[in-house]
Amino acid sequence: MKAVAVACTLMLMTSNVYAVSDAAKVGANAGAMMYCYENVAKSSQHSKYKILKIHTYDEYKKLPDSDRAKALIMKKSAEDGDYLGDRLDSRRCDSLRKMLYVKYN
Secondary structure (H helix, E strand, C coil): CHHHHHHHHHHHHHCHHHHHHHHHHHHHHHHHHHHHHHEEEEEEEEHHHHHHHHHHHHHHHHHHHHHHHHHHHHHHHHHHHCCCCCCCHHHHHHHHHHHHHHHHH
């Protein structure tokens, strides 16, 4: 866990926050949906998060190997509740869920 946090910190320090790669976003989205499903979603929302968890993980699996390493770091960080430097809470999870719903539907 600490290695992931250190790697994410180094990644963010060496790049502009606004210049997060698409692969990193894919990984962060996949990890966030896992975190939100397991830790934040109410029972009435589980089906919504589960569908998005599947979609985002499928997109992550389709990444080329060269991009998947960067995505994995962001995915693991989001699975621990840190989405691109922001803490995942119910408000943030709900916002991501709505955004990803539009993307995949």
